[in-house]
Amino acid sequence: MEIIYFFCIFTLMNLLVQKKHAPAADRNKEPILEVLKGCLPNHGTILEIASGTGQHAVHFIRNLPNHYWQPSDPNGDSRNSISAWWWEVQLNNILPPLDINTQDDIWSVEKIILPLPVSSLVCINMIHISPWESTIGLMKGAARILPSDGILYLYGPYKVKGKHTAPSNELFDITLKSQNPKWGVRDLEDVKKMASDHGLTFVKTVDMPANNLSVIFKK
Template sequence: MTSEQDRENQKHAPATLRNRDAIAAVLQDVLPSSGTVLEIASGTGEHAVYFGEIFSGLIWQPSDPDPECRRSIAAWVKQAGLTNVLPPLQLDALASEWDIAKPAAIVCINMVHISPWEASIGLFEKAARLLDPGEPIMLYGPYFRGDATTAQSNLDFDRSLKSRDLRWGIREVDDMDVLAGKNGFTRVSLIEMPANNLSLIYRRD
């Protein structure tokens, strides 16, 4: 039963309802049939609950460095009553280590552009330690592509991000590919998504 405190803790990200089905369709072809999926920067927790419902054969492990987000995740999980979505972990991509069990896949939605570049470096460095050959890491969000015209909305969003923190901003796909390669990953897919977003799928070499 959801208490008044749980309802107060539940945060809502409007974009979640708009993008969750499109992301789930990508994950359907990416995630393994069993094992644990580690979600980095789970935010409100709405994605974790939705994907936990869809991928009932998987264990979903949400995480976030922000205590307010972790409270929101826990409240959404409690309301959903899902046994395959675990309590959120305090994981920070900027931390030197993650003391966690090895997952079978990593999912990271809308983190790369609202964090310093060092967070992306940390994400791939730790993913390299955790994932076995062939296992995937999936990134979702807005990215610039050197071979494609950039939507004005993404240019405006990039300026908005940098006005909030100069270390933030939409990244180049080529830069993500180079970073992934340095850590033993190869991009196997780039999928165009609604609202000028992309899904980037990498697998451990």
């Protein structure tokens, strides 16, 4: 009995240590949720690509109780953090995080059976913090996985018609490229073209706080 008790305490401590916190996710989770409520279908599993800490996953699914939320991230520390956030809320409509790298030809989600089929994809702050190949992979995956009328929701900073929308985004772009020359704030037109090349129709953008955009596509 004591062994089980200590095992439970050890597991709990281990999970809490792995829980990460991103202040930006706290700031943007409410404005993003408002846009998601207005554009997501009212059923199905939402597949989140590049979930990061897991803060968004728990906040969104608390407020979208008719859905399942499938978080994912290729980074093991992020998946541990998502599990730790999940453990705290114990909601049964958040599924265990998957290891998904958009650059892979087949995603792990395509090999499993979900409680409900994927109805939409959400990808927040990945496109500019990864090589362009990740965006190509994202569009390929959306084309394979989304049903007809399924939604692809993106969030982040974008250039519009080749120009930064704010000096702070220009500075951010320089910082990103200094960390990795393959990263950088993308031009919205390039993202739209890549989506269209993969059968996704641009729906709209929504201006978001701190010079970010929500970008919505439909299959």
